[in-house]
Each structure stands twice: as structure tokens, then as C-alpha cells.
Amino acid sequence: MNGFGQGVRPAYRTIQAWLDNSDPENLKRLQKEAEFLFRRIGITFAVYGDAEAEERIIPFDIVPRVLTGSEWATLSKGLTQRVTALNRFLADIYGAGEIIRAGIVPADLVYQNSAFRPEMVGLKLPHDVYVQIAGIDVIRTDDKDFYVLEDNARTPSGVSYMLENRDVQMRLFPDLFASRRIQPVENYPDELLTSLRSLAPVSAPAEPTVVLMTPGPLNSAYYEHSFLADKLGVELVEGRDLYVLDEVVYMRTTRGPKRVDVIYRRIDDEFLDPMVFRPDSMLGIPGLISAYRAGNVTLANAVGTGVADDKAIYTYMPDIVRFYLGEEPILKNVPTWRCREPDCLRYVLDHLPELVVKEVQGSGGYGMLVGPKSTKEQIETFRARLVADPDGFIAQPTLALSTSPTFVGEGVAPRHIDLRPFVLTGADKVRIVPGGLTRVALKDGSLVVNSSQGGGTKDTWIIDDPVDDASPPASVSQSQSQSQGG
Amino acid sequence: MLSRHADSLYWLARYVERAENTARLIEAATRLSATPIAAEGGRNEWEMAVDGTGTLDLFNQQYTQATQRTVVDYLAFSTANPSSIRCCLDIARANARSVRTALTMDMWETINSGWMETRGVNIPNLTRQELSDFLSRVKELSLRFDGSAYRTMLRNDAYYFLRLGTFIERADFTARMLALKADVLDPSRPSLGGSADYFQWSWILRSVSALTSYHWVYRDNLKPNLVAEFLILKPEMPRSLVSCYEKVTLNLDSLSRDYGRQGASQRKARMLLSQLQDTSLPGLFAIGLKEFLESFIVDNANLGDTIAEQYLG
Numbered sequence: 001m002n003g004f005g006q007g008v009r010p011a012y013r014t015i016q017a018w019l020d021n022s023d024p025e026n027l028k029r030l031q032k033e034a035e036f037l038f039r040r041i042g043i044t045f046a047v048y049g050d051a052e053a054e055e056r057i058i059p060f061d062i063v064p065r066v067l068t069g070s071e072w073a074t075l076s077k078g079l080t081q082r083v084t085a086l087n088r089f090l091a092d093i094y095g096a097g098e099i100i101r102a103g104i105v106p107a108d109l110v111y112q113n114s115a116f117r118p119e120m121v122g123l124k125l126p127h128d129v130y131v132q133i134a135g136i137d138v139i140r141t142d143d144k145d146f147y148v149l150e151d152n153a154r155t156p157s158g159v160s161y162m163l164e165n166r167d168v169q170m171r172l173f174p175d176l177f178a179s180r181r182i183q184p185v186e187n188y189p190d191e192l193l194t195s196l197r198s199l200a201p202v203s204a205p206a207e208p209t210v211v212l213m214t215p216g217p218l219n220s221a222y223y224e225h226s227f228l229a230d231k232l233g234v235e236l237v238e239g240r241d242l243y244v245l246d247e248v249v250y251m252r253t254t255r256g257p258k259r260v261d262v263i264y265r266r267i268d269d270e271f272l273d274p275m276v277f278r279p280d281s282m283l284g285i286p287g288l289i290s291a292y293r294a295g296n297v298t299l300a301n302a303v304g305t306g307v308a309d310d311k312a313i314y315t316y317m318p319d320i321v322r323f324y325l326g327e328e329p330i331l332k333n334v335p336t337w338r339c340r341e342p343d344c345l346r347y348v349l350d351h352l353p354e355l356v357v358k359e360v361q362g363s364g365g366y367g368m369l370v371g372p373k374s375t376k377e378q379i380e381t382f383r384a385r386l387v388a389d390p391d392g393f394i395a396q397p398t399l400a401l402s403t404s405p406t407f408v409g410e411g412v413a414p415r416h417i418d419l420r421p422f423v424l425t426g427a428d429k430v431r432i433v434p435g436g437l438t439r440v441a442l443k444d445g446s447l448v449v450n451s452s453q454g455g456g457t458k459d460t461w462i463i464d465d466p467v468d469d470a471s472p473p474a475s476v477s478q479s480q481s482q483s484q485g486g
Numbered sequence: 487m488l489s490r491h492a493d494s495l496y497w498l499a500r501y502v503e504r505a506e507n508t509a510r511l512i513e514a515a516t517r518l519s520a521t522p523i524a525a526e527g528g529r530n531e532w533e534m535a536v537d538g539t540g541t542l543d544l545f546n547q548q549y550t551q552a553t554q555r556t557v558v559d560y561l562a563f564s565t566a567n568p569s570s571i572r573c574c575l576d577i578a579r580a581n582a583r584s585v586r587t588a589l590t591m592d593m594w595e596t597i598n599s600g601w602m603e604t605r606g607v608n609i610p611n612l613t614r615q616e617l618s619d620f621l622s623r624v625k626e627l628s629l630r631f632d633g634s635a636y637r638t639m640l641r642n643d644a645y646y647f648l649r650l651g652t653f654i655e656r657a658d659f660t661a662r663m664l665a666l667k668a669d670v671l672d673p674s675r676p677s678l679g680g681s682a683d684y685f686q687w688s689w690i691l692r693s694v695s696a697l698t699s700y701h702w703v704y705r706d707n708l709k710p711n712l713v714a715e716f717l718i719l720k721p722e723m724p725r726s727l728v729s730c731y732e733k734v735t736l737n738l739d740s741l742s743r744d745y746g747r748q749g750a751s752q753r754k755a756r757m758l759l760s761q762l763q764d765t766s767l768p769g770l771f772a773i774g775l776k777e778f779l780e781s782f783i784v785d786n787a788n789l790g791d792t793i794a795e796q797y798l799g
Contacts, residue, residue: 040599041591217583226586236587241488252489254643254797255745 009143011066011463014180015405018173019063019412027062030172031407034060037168059456060165062172065404065417065438069183072434072462075138075146075421078330080430081321083134083423086153086308088324090130093307094120104323105316113313114361115154115306117269119276119289125302126199127427132300133192133264134423135159135437138331140402147332147399149418151317153309154301155266158437159422160224161457163188163231166435169459183434183462188422189231191433192264195426199298200261208261210234211251213242215267215283225266232264239267244287247294262298269303311360311394312338335397339390348395349386352379355395356447357386370447372398398447404458406440416441418449419460434462491585492647493798498581499651502597505574506628507659507694508561509621511535514693516617519554521685531689532557538666538693539569558617563609571624575601588644592634600627643744646737647797653737654790657730660717661783663693668776671710687713694725714775715767727782731759734789741797751792758785 019027038057067075092099093110100107110116135156137149166185170177193210200208214225216238229236235251242251242260250257265272271281273288291297307313313320315336321329337344337355348355357369369382386393403414421436438458439449449455515535533552536545539561548566549556564570568577579601582589589597600623607620632652639645669675670686687708691697694717703720704712720726735755742748770778 039602040595217580222583226583230587235488235491237488238490241490252799254487254489254492254647254741 009066011068011071012405014176014463015063015066018176018179019405024411027407031062034062034168034172037171038164041164058161059442060168061406061440061442061456061458062169063405063407063412064169064459064461065419065440066461066463068465069462070465072183074330076432076434078146079136079138079421079423079432081325081327081330082136082148082151082317083131083425083430085317085321085324086134086151087128087130087425089320090153090302090305090308091125091128092324094123094130094304099320099323102323104319105313109310109312109316110307113307113310115269115304115310117304119293120302120304123293124295126201126298129199129425129427130302130305131308132195132199132302132425134425135420136423137418137420139334139399139418141399142402145332147334148314148317149334150311151309151314152420153305154268156420156422157221157224157266158420158439158457159188160227162422162435162437162460164227165437165457165459180461180463185433185435185460188433189228191424191431192228193232193234195424195431196262196264196298196300198427199300201295201298203296204261209259210262210264211237211242211260213237213239213263213265213267215271219266221266228264234264237263239283239285242285242288244285244291247287247291247296249285249288249291249297260297262300264300269306272299272303311336311358312340312391315394334399337395339386339393339395344395345386345390348393349383352383354398356398357382357393357395360392360394370398373445373447404438404440406442406456406458408442408444413444415444416447416449417458435460487588487643489798491588492643493794494581494585495588495644495647496651496793496798498578498585498597499648500655501574501578501581502628502631503652503655504569504659505571505578505624507656508539508569508571508574509624509628510695511538511663511693512558512561513618513621514689515557516554517692518685518689534666536560538662540662541567541569558612559609562617562620563607572604575604575624575627590634590638592638593631596627596630596634600624600630641740643741646741646744649737650734650793653730653733654786654793656725657727657734657786658783660694660725660727660730661779661786663690664714664717665776665779665783666690668779671714671775672771673709673711674771683710684708690717696723696725699723711767711771714770718770719762719765719767728759728762731755731762735759738793749796751789751796754785754789754792758782758789 035057038060089099093116097107097110099105100110131153133156135152135158137152138146139149140146162185196210197208200210210232211234212225212229212232214222214229214236216222219225226236235241237251237260242249244250245257249260249263251260267283270277271283273284273286274281275286276289277284288297289303292299292303315333315338318329318333321327337348339345339348339357348357351371352369353371353374355369355371357371359367369378371379374382402417404417405412406415408415417438417440419436419438421432424431438460440456440458441447441449442456512535515531518531530552532554533542536542536552536557544567545552545557545560548564549560560567560570562571565573567573579597582594582597586594604620604623604627607616612620635645635648639648664671667686667690670683671690687710688697690713691700691708696717700708700713700716703716703722706712716723716726718727721728721732723729735752738752738755742752765778
């Protein structure tokens, strides 16, 4: 098995040639070297409740995932459309609520959503941008269509892996890069900073001060926070570094107080301000929301965006796109049953062994049932939860996820993948660097790609469309005879 | 920069320096324990080594006897000793993690990989060779850290705060090593005779890695007053008190120049430096070496507090 399945997509030919050309022992060595690099650089993440492995690295697969330029063009158009609609939706539900009055999205799903923040009602944000940074998880089932799996509109993570994966891939395989023109992703921090600055409050100076706010080194994504702050050239702050005076946010510096205009916060809503949200939170800044409401600071992402990445709202996304933009959605939704609707619930309960059932509020691959991979007992346990709280769940078919050749212990084999591109919305436009984070389920047959569940990552290449040429490149056949000889 | 980051840089440097110093201290004690004339006045070299770190009380709460095994355990690995090498490196790395953005890649990789390497050392069955390897790695970490800071960091406030930590910690250690042996350095004290004296004096020099440089500077046998002069007053000796204070003053002045403002720490550091520069060797012994050093240790600690008040609050 070559790991490419039956028909090798033209885009993968270079990769196939490269793999055929490579000594497996050498690949193994490079795979080890990649891991060593990641560990030495300290690209780690913490797993909550796992004291033994306080810091782990996410496995990196040396075989890149490839998309062609035209595939990417479609995808990025679809992403722009989707995120534009998401922003319009959020501005609407915290404003006039037209989509609810039009009867398209049920009022209770919005107003009774635990991520809905009444504090945001009637607030005017700079350029109506709520989701400055979105991570949209997409999958493919065939060569044509992209499906959106999840809209991450709160504090999506993983972009540091997109950048580091590229870096490590280039360090280990410089020759591979010479042979293909791969679109660069390393300008992401520049694009992010430009977007963030464009959304500074009106009262901010011409050179607004941007900071990145982290819960601290114990947070699972701390590496990413410090990495990004470094690349952006902005201060990495914790709540205790900031304070609010007369509805203006300042940071404590060695030269005295300094005004802060934009906070890229990687900390959840409920920890932002103990005076408004959780009073026991030590992570936030007392008075932040008052400064926010006064229009003296921009938060990215805005408060209350969680409504939009709720899985129940997700099911309405195609309608949301049509309602605000008057266009057909370019990206598809995975067909989804809303368990809150009795007909759907009945269907789901009857077909549990075939379906994937997810908690509406869940994330990270926790609290889900993968029907085909579950025991009878697990299914029955889940059935009880579902009956007790149908509103809390949605269900989807187990799609035939596309696979990508992946270097595993025995060699190269196909593994399921998804892709998280990062979509930046600024005052002027939407920016997406060509690529994203490809996550891969390393276990054979597994559909779960989350890092907390043993998933890995890959570099993601957007390359020029290949010229469809029936005859294989000469170097391939040559290399095969070489490897047989050796 | 953020006050908290400046604070982390300052302590990061102090803990890296402290780890290195402790490693040198253990090496010096190991060497002294292998010489025929080790013990003096009932105190063995292991207890003395602990005393040098200023934590003998804490040690005595945890161990009944100062032997090579207990002292190495305490100084190098104990988690109950906040200044053990292990704890120093843990704290240094935690500080480094919290100021990743202020460190260069080389500095972070040094700390992180050094921390990972030394963390894996299996303590209970450590052979002499393994201990020696461990101590070498600790010294190497510190040297590489220092070198990468010197060669890769921008010369801005982050660098100055880091250096302040290094030199204040270094001055503290040199003063403590000298204070420990102040009595044997007093030239009026009756000699123990020959090699006994030599081992005592050379021990001090070794614990701050200054034995060879001493010979280069003085081209003479070890003499107690010269050992004191070398480690207190010689500006060319990088671990001497006067040299440390030249650097402390320099870095504080750089800060005040960048920030356009002088403060209490600049004044205090300059005063301490000129006191050291104005001191002569006979003057030192007239005050009493032990008294002089003890008051220096207090002044040095006070300067640290003043820096914290002025910048790190």
C-alpha cells in the first residue's frame, strides 16, 4: 500500500514522487528529528487533568497535505462569505434582531443560549466586527465539496502550529520546497496585526497599542499565546498587568502606565471582568467591560460571539448566509439533526449506531458519541443522556472523510484529516493566508482529530494547479529502481 | 516593558546564576572532601557548603547529619530547598516561559533544553561520574544562557534587567563565600600551617572559579589578604564585588538613560560602588572582614528591593 488509495489526486504527485524517492529509514529519522525540534522549541500544550504529561507535543506528520490553487480559491471565497454572514448575524442579534423577527432562527436558541451576553445588547462595535479571528473547521468527502464542521468564533487556537509546521517542514525538507511553488503563510502575523489595528476604537491614537491577553503559563494554549505575541511584536499580558481607570485600560510598565487600545484576548468571556462575569475569576480585569462599553477598548473577539459557534446555531448557517447576503452558501453544512425537534430526536434515537452525536456546547472532541465505533453499552449510556436533555445535542452522519497519506509506524498510510483555516476580519476586508492547520487522526480508522484525543498535525500546502499529465515524471521510475537496488 | 516581565527577567537571571554557583560550590566541596586535611574545628566541608548558601537552619530541619549524600541531595535535588539546583532551574524555566516574548530563541532553547536534560537525572543511585556530569551540564546551561543573552539580545531594558539579576546574585554569592571563611583570611590569625591553609584558601577561590586567575594576577602563592583583595577589590576579576558593582551601576545607568529618569536604585548602587572603590586592603581588615562582608550582603539585598520598588511594582 502506498498510502494514497486507489487514485492519486494530481496535486499529490510531487509528494508521491518524493516519498517513493525516500529511504524509509531516513524518513523515520526525519520524523524523529521533527519531534525533537518541536520539543526543543517548546511547542507544547498542556492536557487538563493529565498530571503525568503536563506538557506534550502534538505529533507532527512529515507528509504535507496538498490543495490546488483553484480548490483554495473556492474555499477562501466560501470562508469569506461565511464569516461575513457570521458578523452580520452577531450584529443583528445584539441589535435589531431581524433574523429572529423574520422567523429564521428561533428566539430561544439565541436569547437563552448560555453564550449570549445581555451586556452586549445595543453596543456599537467599530465597523460592526465581532469575530476578528475565526477558525472554521472544514472537511471534504470527495474532490468537489467542502463541508463546514464547526465555526470557531470565540478564541480559536492552532495558528501557531500552522506557522511552526511550515517552519519545521522547510527546515527538514528544503529540496521539497524547491520543487514546488508553495504559497506562503508566514505573513499571518502581519495580516493579523493590520486587522486588529484597523479595528481600534475611534478614540485611540493613530498608532494604537495592541496587546495579547493570556490566562497565563498554565493554560493549554500558552505556547501559542507567547508565540503569537512575539510574532506580532506586542506585549503578552495577563489580567494582573492591566487595570482600568476612568473607563480606560492601562498596562503596568517599567516606565509607568501605558494606555491599551486593542486586546486580542485568548481568555473566555466569563473570566474577562470579575465585576460583570464570574466574581471569583482572578484572570480578568475589574472594570474592563465598563471601558469596553464606553468604546475605549476593542476586544478581539468581541464578547458574546459564542452564540455563533454554538452547534445548534450552526445548523441554521446556510439560512443565515442567505438571509444577510442574499447568496447561496458556497460551503456546505454537514447534514445535521437538531435533537430538540421531536422528529429529529426520534430518528436519531433509532439510528444511534450510525451517527455522530455531539453536545451543543461541547468542544475538543469531548462528550461525543461516534456510533460506529462505540460499544452497545456506550450507546445505551448516551441514549439516556440524549433522552434526558434533547436540547443539548445534535447528530450528524459519519461522513466518508477524505484521507491524506500519513507517515505512521509501518510506513505511509491514509488517515482522516480536517482543515482549520484562519479567517481575519478587519475594517477594510477579510484576509486569509493560503493554508491553515491540517489535523490528522493518527489512529487507524479514527475520525477524531483533536489534539487532546491523540490527533496530530500536518503542514498544509496550496500549490499551483497541476497540469494533468498522464505519464509519470521520469524521476519516479528512476527512484523506484534505485530503491530496489539498495 | 511590562513590570511583570522585567521582574521575571530579573529573577530568571538570578536563578540561573544561583544554579551555576551552587554547582561550583558542590564541586569545590567534593574536591575538599577528597583532600587529607579536610575538617576544621569540628565543621566538615559539607556543612560549610550548606552554610555558604545561607540556609543551614533549613538543612538541619531536614537532615540529621551533613554528609556528601545529604548535602548533595539538599543542594542539588531537594524540592524542599527552594535554592537547590533543581528548584532554581524549575523557577528559572517558569520565569522564562512567562517572558518568552522578551527572550531570544537561543536563550529560550538553552533554558528549555537544559531544564529537560537535567530533569531526567535519576537521583538515588547517582555515581560520582553522574553527579559530575550533572554539575557540568548545569554550568554549561548557565554559560550558554549568559552567552546567548550577550550575543543575541537587543540592548534594551529587557537586557538591562536580566543583567542586573545576574550581577546582584553573583555579588551575593561571592560575598557569602568570603564571609564563610572570613576568619581564615584574617592575616593576624595564627596559621594552621602549610597545606591546611592552602586548602582553605583555594577552596574559596575554587568555589568562584578563580584559582587560576589568582595566579595570573598575583604571580604568587596563595596569601589570605590577597585572596580577599582579589575577590573584593580587583576590578579585573569578574566575580569580585567591585566588578559586579561596576556592572550593576552600568546597567542601572543604561535604564535611567533610556527612561530619562534617575531614581533611588541608581543613587544607592553608585554609593555602594564608590564605597568599594575607596576601600583599601588594610582598611578592610581594620573594619573586620566578616563585619564588612555581612553589611555588604545586607546592602546588596536592599538594592534588589529598591530596584523592585522603582521598576517592578
